[in-house]
Amino acid sequence: MTTASGPVRNKAAFNLFDFLYKYGTIITILLLVAVFGTITDSFLSTTNIINILRSISIVTIIAIGLTVSLTVGGFDLSVGSIASVANAVIISLFVWHGQSVGVGIAVTVLFCLIIGLINAFLVINFKIQDMLMTLATMFVFQGVALTYTRGATVSQNMIMPDGSFATGQIPVLFGKIGQVPWIILIMLFVVAAVHMFLTYTKHGRYMYMIGGNREAAELSGIAVSRYRLIAYLVSALFAAIGGIILGARVMSAEVNAGSPYLMDAVAAAFIGYSVLGAGKPNALGTFVGAVLIGILQNGLIMLSVPYYAMDIVKGSVLALALALTYYKRSR
Amino acid sequence: MNGSEAYRLHMKNISIAFPGVQALTDVDFYTDPGRTHALIGANGAGKSTLMKVLSGAYHHYTGEIWIGDKQVDIRSPKDAKDHGIQIVYQEVDTALISGLTVGENIMIEQTVHDMRGKHIIRWKQLHQTAQGILDKMNVRVSSKKLVNELSLAEKQMVLIARAVSKQCRYLVLDEPTAPLSHNETEQLFRLIRSLRSEGVGIIFISHRLPELFEICDDITIMRDGRLVTRDKIAELDQPKVVEYMLGEKLEAQFPQTERSIGDKWFEARGIHDPGKVNHVDFHIHQGEIVGIAGLVGAGKTELCRALFGASPTASGEIWLQGRKLHVGSPHQAVRQGLALVPEERRKEGVFVEEPVSANLTAAVLSRFCSWGSWLSLRKEKEASEAIIRSLGIKTPSEKTKVQNLSGGNQQKVAIGKWLLADADVYIFDEPTKGVDVGAKRDIFELVTELARRGKCILYASSELSEIIGITDRVYVMYDGGIKKELETRQTDEEEILLYSTGGGLT
Numbered sequence: 001m002t003t004a005s006g007p008v009r010n011k012a013a014f015n016l017f018d019f020l021y022k023y024g025t026i027i028t029i030l031l032l033v034a035v036f037g038t039i040t041d042s043f044l045s046t047t048n049i050i051n052i053l054r055s056i057s058i059v060t061i062i063a064i065g066l067t068v069s070l071t072v073g074g075f076d077l078s079v080g081s082i083a084s085v086a087n088a089v090i091i092s093l094f095v096w097h098g099q100s101v102g103v104g105i106a107v108t109v110l111f112c113l114i115i116g117l118i119n120a121f122l123v124i125n126f127k128i129q130d131m132l133m134t135l136a137t138m139f140v141f142q143g144v145a146l147t148y149t150r151g152a153t154v155s156q157n158m159i160m161p162d163g164s165f166a167t168g169q170i171p172v173l174f175g176k177i178g179q180v181p182w183i184i185l186i187m188l189f190v191v192a193a194v195h196m197f198l199t200y201t202k203h204g205r206y207m208y209m210i211g212g213n214r215e216a217a218e219l220s221g222i223a224v225s226r227y228r229l230i231a232y233l234v235s236a237l238f239a240a241i242g243g244i245i246l247g248a249r250v251m252s253a254e255v256n257a258g259s260p261y262l263m264d265a266v267a268a269a270f271i272g273y274s275v276l277g278a279g280k281p282n283a284l285g286t287f288v289g290a291v292l293i294g295i296l297q298n299g300l301i302m303l304s305v306p307y308y309a310m311d312i313v314k315g316s317v318l319a320l321a322l323a324l325t326y327y328k329r330s331r
Numbered sequence: 332m333n334g335s336e337a338y339r340l341h342m343k344n345i346s347i348a349f350p351g352v353q354a355l356t357d358v359d360f361y362t363d364p365g366r367t368h369a370l371i372g373a374n375g376a377g378k379s380t381l382m383k384v385l386s387g388a389y390h391h392y393t394g395e396i397w398i399g400d401k402q403v404d405i406r407s408p409k410d411a412k413d414h415g416i417q418i419v420y421q422e423v424d425t426a427l428i429s430g431l432t433v434g435e436n437i438m439i440e441q442t443v444h445d446m447r448g449k450h451i452i453r454w455k456q457l458h459q460t461a462q463g464i465l466d467k468m469n470v471r472v473s474s475k476k477l478v479n480e481l482s483l484a485e486k487q488m489v490l491i492a493r494a495v496s497k498q499c500r501y502l503v504l505d506e507p508t509a510p511l512s513h514n515e516t517e518q519l520f521r522l523i524r525s526l527r528s529e530g531v532g533i534i535f536i537s538h539r540l541p542e543l544f545e546i547c548d549d550i551t552i553m554r555d556g557r558l559v560t561r562d563k564i565a566e567l568d569q570p571k572v573v574e575y576m577l578g579e580k581l582e583a584q585f586p587q588t589e590r591s592i593g594d595k596w597f598e599a600r601g602i603h604d605p606g607k608v609n610h611v612d613f614h615i616h617q618g619e620i621v622g623i624a625g626l627v628g629a630g631k632t633e634l635c636r637a638l639f640g641a642s643p644t645a646s647g648e649i650w651l652q653g654r655k656l657h658v659g660s661p662h663q664a665v666r667q668g669l670a671l672v673p674e675e676r677r678k679e680g681v682f683v684e685e686p687v688s689a690n691l692t693a694a695v696l697s698r699f700c701s702w703g704s705w706l707s708l709r710k711e712k713e714a715s716e717a718i719i720r721s722l723g724i725k726t727p728s729e730k731t732k733v734q735n736l737s738g739g740n741q742q743k744v745a746i747g748k749w750l751l752a753d754a755d756v757y758i759f760d761e762p763t764k765g766v767d768v769g770a771k772r773d774i775f776e777l778v779t780e781l782a783r784r785g786k787c788i789l790y791a792s793s794e795l796s797e798i799i800g801i802t803d804r805v806y807v808m809y810d811g812g813i814k815k816e817l818e819t820r821q822t823d824e825e826e827i828l829l830y831s832t833g834g835g836l837t
Contacts, residue, residue, distance in 0.1 A: 201704040202696040209693060212682045219641060219679050220693040220748065221665025279684070 021328055022277035025285075029292050036299035043302060054180055056294035057187035058083075058242050058249070062258075063265035063272075063286045064194050065238025069130070070269060070281035071198060072231040073211040077134040078119060079239040079265060081141035083258025086112050086243025088145045091154045091170065091253035098168040109240050115141055116236025120229040142256060155252035170251055178248030186245065190238065195283035207231060208280060263311075267293055267318035273325045293317065338364050338399045340416075340501055340532060345384055345394035354380045355392070355556045362549065364500060364532040367523060369543040369564060371536070372553035373576050373795070373828075378536055381553070382503045385534075386418040387411035398500070412440070415500030421509060423486045427478050434461035434474035437493045464492045468522055484515035491522065501532040508542055509628040520546050538626040540569045540832040554578050569834045573825050577795070585800035586776050590783050592803065593617030597756050597787040599638060602647035607633035609812035611647075615756070615787040620778065622802030622819070623791035624827050630811035631791040632674050635760045638789075639671040640664045651755060665694055668755035672746050672762055676738070680745035683734035687726050688715035690733050690744050694752045718747045723773060739770030746777060756787040763797060775801055795824040795831075809833050 020027075036043040062079050069076035086108050093104040115137075123133045150161065158166045176182055198204035210217045210224050218224050243258050250257070271292060272278075272285025296317065297310055305313075341361040347354050355377050362368040372378045384392050390406040397403065398414060405411050411418070420426060427436050435442070438457050461474040470488045478486065487507055494502055504523075508516045523533055523546060537543055543550065543564065550564040552575040559575045598614040608630050615621045623631050637645035640658035649656045651668060658664045661671070673679035681690050692699050692711050699711040715729040722743045726736055733744055742762065749757060759778065763771045778801060782788050792798055798805055799819060807815045807830040815830045 200706050200708075202700050202706055203704055205689065205696060205706065209682050209685065209689070212684045213678070215679045216673075216682055217693075219639070219661050219671055219673050221662050222693070223660075223662040 018277070021274050021324060024324070025271055025275050025288055025292060029288070029295060032292075032295050032299060036295070036302065040299070040302045043299060048298070050180055050184070052291075052294045052298045053184045053187070055298065056290045057183045058246050059261055059264045059268060059293070060187050060287055060290040061190050061238050061245065062242035062261050063268040063290055064190055064283055065235040065242070066265050067269045067272065067281045067283060067286045068194065068198070068207070068238070069231050069235040071204075071207040071211050072228050073214060074123065074130040074228060074231055074235075075134065076119065076232060076235040076239075077131060077262065077266075078115070078138040078141055079235060079242075080259045080262030081138045081145065082112050082115055082236050082239035083243035083246060083261055084145040084256050085115065085141055085148075085258075086240040087247045087257045088149045088154060088253040090244050090247045091251075092149065094170045094174070095154055095156055095158065095166045095168040096160075101171050101174045104174070105244060108244055109237065112236045112240030112243070113233055116233040117229075119236065120232035123232065124225050124228055138262075142259065145258075146255065149253060149255070151255065153252055153254050174248050175251060176248070178245055178250070183245060183249065186241075190241070191283050191287045198283055203227070203230070211280070263318070264290075264293055264314065267314055267321065270318060270325060271321040274321065274328070279325075279328065289321070338500060338532075339397075340385075341397040342381070342385065343395045343397065345381065345392055345396075347380060347384060347389060347392040353556060355384070358394075358553070358556070358558045360551055360558060360561075362501075362532055362534060362551075365527055365530045366548045367527055367533045367535055367546055369535050369537070369547035369550040370553070371538070371540075371543065371550065371572065371576065372559075376553040376576070377556040378553050379505060380556075382418060382505060382534065382536065385411065385416060385501075386503060387416075412497060415498045416503070417494035417497070417499050417501070418503040419487065419490045419494060419505065419507060421506045423483065423490055426490055427486055429477075429479040431478060432458075432474065433465070433472055433476050433478060433481070433489055434458040436478055436489055437461040437464060437474070437496055439493065440497060461492070461496070464496050468492060468495070469525070470522070482515075484511050484518065487511070487519065488522070491526075495526065495531070499531055501534065502526065503534045503536070505536045506538065506628075507535075508537060508539060516542070538628075538832055540572060540829075540834050542833075543572075544569070552576060569829060569832070570825065573828045573832070573834075577824050577828065585797075586772075586779050590618055590779070590803075592619045593785065596652055598650040600648040600650070602634060602637050602645065602649075604633055604637045604642050604645040607642075607811055608637050608645065609810070611808075611813050613806050613813065613816075615789060617787060618782050618785045619804065620782045620788040620790055620802045622798040622805040623789060623808055624795065624798045624805050624831055625791075625793060625808030626831050627793055629793075629808040629831065631793070631808055632760055633811070634808070635671060635673075635758050635789070635791055638664075638758060639669055641671070665752065665754070669758065670694070670749035670752055670754035670756065671758045672749060672760060674760040674764060676742055676745050676764075681733045681741050683741075684732060686730045686732055687719065687724070687736070687744055688712060688729040691715045691718050691729075691747050691751060694748050698751075714751060718750060722747050722750075722777065739766040739773075742766050742770065743773065746774065750777075750781075754786070756789070757781055758789045758791070760791045761793065762790075763792070763794065795827055798827060799824055807831055 042048055062083055066076055066079050089111055090104050090108040093099040093107060119134055119137055122128065123130050156170055160166055206222050206227050209222060210227055214224060242261065246257055247253060268289035269281055269286045271289030272282060273280065275285035275288045278285055293314060296313055300310065300313060301307065339361055343359055345358045346356055358381055360381060370378045383389060387405045387408040387410050395402055396405055403414050405414065434457055438461055458474045465472055465474060470492065472481065472485050472488065478489065507519060511519065527533060535547055547564050550567065551561045552559045552572060554576060593616055595614050596617045600612050602608055602611040611634055623634065625631050636642045638649065640660045640663055649658055656667045658667065677683060688711055692714065699707050701707050712729060719726060719729060724740050724743045726740060733741055762774050766774065778788060778790065790802055802819050805817045805819055805827060806813045807817065807827055809831060
């Protein structure tokens with residue numbers, strides 16, 4: 001019944017739904033820019049544009065990791081918690097142990113990769129649905145971060161449990177990572193690199209094939225388990241980078257600092273499905289999704305919409321993106 | 332026929348068509364209560380379709396159904412059940428709710444339909460009734476056990492219990508013995524005999540001839556959507572039944588080419604997969620096409636998967652050109668020169684969301700890479716276009732998504748993937764399933780061409796005409812084991828079918 005009706009239908013008369021599916025996100029962004037630009041004075045200023053880019057950079061990096069886990073048909077819900085862990089570990093290495101930037105970053109990344117390994121092990125070996133398993137590990141790792149910091153904020157000169165002050169300093173060089181232009185450049189680099197990896201290397205191609213039809217991928221001789229493992233490692237790696245940059249930006253480790261990034265990252269990745277009609281998780285789409293959320297947030301704040309109402313808007317955008325993606329699939 | 336003809340079931344002039352297929356043509360079928368009636372035919376003969384008509388699965392057939400001297404109108408499963416016609420399909424798991432108890436599953440229809448106005452389930456009564464039915468059937472299963480703790484045979488018993496819990500005049504069993512062990516089959520037969528003595532008419536679909544002769548009173552043989560003959564089973568013997576099933580030989584549409592067969596290249600020793608494949612040994616010479624014949628469920632697919640490392644429970648040795656292969660996973664199998672075109676094309680063979688080119692290069696992507704892992708899209712495009720041309724894949728371009736191609740062209744893509752791979756051993760599992768005649772021819776030519784290039788070909792199919800037409804040598808499978816090895820030249824469809832159905836000398 002699927003006989004060649006697809007291309008015929010596509011070529012036939014202009015299809016409004018397909019058009020909106022492909023370009024809807026970009027049109028929405030342009031509309032939002034136009035609206036916010038006219039209503040407010042400062043929205044289109046260079047400072048504000050840089051501001052928006054800076055505000056989405058951590059979300060984007062974490063969302064890119066999530067996107068990679070989505071390509072193999074997985075779903076890493078623990079990225080927010082991993083970012084929390086990374087944030088806590090790197091700041092504590094500086095403040096409690098007085099380590100250098102290199103050691104700090106290396107140890108943090110290593111620690112988070114082990115977390116990714118645990119995720120992959122559980123998901124692949126016990127054949128549990130990715131979303132459920134990582135929901136569980138999300139809790140666990142959140143708890144790990146909390147326990148590690150004893151439920152307190154880690155910052156310079158904090159009071160230690162024994163009553164003394166912490167002596168370690170956060171290196172100035174480390175703080176640079178969290179500032180413009182570096183934070184934005186890192187984000188752009190991550191997006192570009194992952195886009196190249198997914199589109200132009202055989203590994204990326206394999207990942208999409210595993211996500212598209214795991215059974216067929218297996219029978220085509222693709223090492224399915226290995227690539228699913230890699231996907232979870234990549235996901236954890238980018239969550240770690242996100243957490244490290246978060247630490248550099250706020251120069252402290254708040255309780256559960258990474259958690260709020262999860263939902264924004266999920267929203268960005270799913271909005272990204274439809275961008276330019278890709279129909280699957282992709283790095284550029286995720287970036288566009290993050291830009292959309294960033295613009296909405298920034299513009300609405302300028303219009304004095306209270307910050308506590310922001311989740312309503314973001315949640316609605318995610319719901320809309322999901323509705324579009326699944327409606328498209330069912331057709 | 333002791334007066335039970337008052338309730339004779341008679342299906343008159345039943346015809347039904349599906350898009351592109353006339354599935355049944357003027358079928359006239361009757362049977363009586365208290366008899367066990369065998370319904371048999373080759374794959375696609377229409378026996379399952381006929382029984383689906385009887386059980387109300389279709390509403391667009393033409394013809395009449397009579398019970399006794401009353402015409403009944405069966406257009407939905409509920410109609411069929413109201414007239415006392417119950418069917419137990421082969422896939423027992425789809426009909427049972429695994430998280431509920433045996434009793435709840437048996438009484439499911441009473442719970443759904445007979446509860447109008449009532450809202451509280453009386454558990455004690457439910458389990459008592461269910462247990463009563465089970466005891467009467469001599470099935471030793473507790474009504475309070477969960478269904479997912481049961482064996483396959485027990486699940487089947489539960490389904491039969493559900494069928495007889497309501498008024499049951501006729502019981503259709505669609506290949507009930509296929510997944511059962513010998514003992515379990517005996518248990519089922521005891522149950523069938525006791526139901527028969529209570530006056531239930533049983534229609535028994537099976538591919539296993541010895542069983543039919545053991546349990547059935549009458550037989551109806553179908554072929555190509557038509558009824559061929561109906562008789563008392565005692566009037567026929569196994570070869571006669573086979574002859575009726577096959578009818579006249581189809582004209583050959585197979586390519587005739589001269590091929591030279593070389594030395595023994597591929598050898599499998601003691602391939603075993605518990606419950607599926609039973610200690611299978613075979614070998615293939617260079618340039619030889621070896622057929623694996625056997626009916627649906629004989630273990631052909633399982634054997635193919637075991638060879639390809641796709642079954643974690645399989646064991647055995649595989650040798651290629653005197654070298655022992657270590658095939659622990661399909662990944663390793665591909666690296667060592669094996670290729671498998673699986674049976675379930677859409678599920679296992681192609682990536683429907685991906686373009687044709689990505690599908691074709693999936694197994695050998697490394698060859699289209701430069702600088703390590705960097706894809707060369709140009710090389711990929713050229714290679715895909717070459718394959719599309721040589722296989723005659725009908726697609727607008729190599730960028731078209733595979734889901735937009737027809738079944739036959741999807742199959743060509745699934746095969747084309749392995750042509751690029753240039754493997755040494757090609758395993759085909761039902762390669763022509765769901766493919767139209769023209770594409771079939773192309774596939775046969777392709778298989779022959781591969782053999783001519785000196786590849787080893789394993790061709791598993793339940794289509795006997797294909798086995799005869801294309802292979803050089805045949806292994807016949809029955810119940811997971813190889814029952815017989817035959818030279819294709821010296822055999823015919825009848826002999827193969829006889830062995831496939833468990834007949835012949837053992």
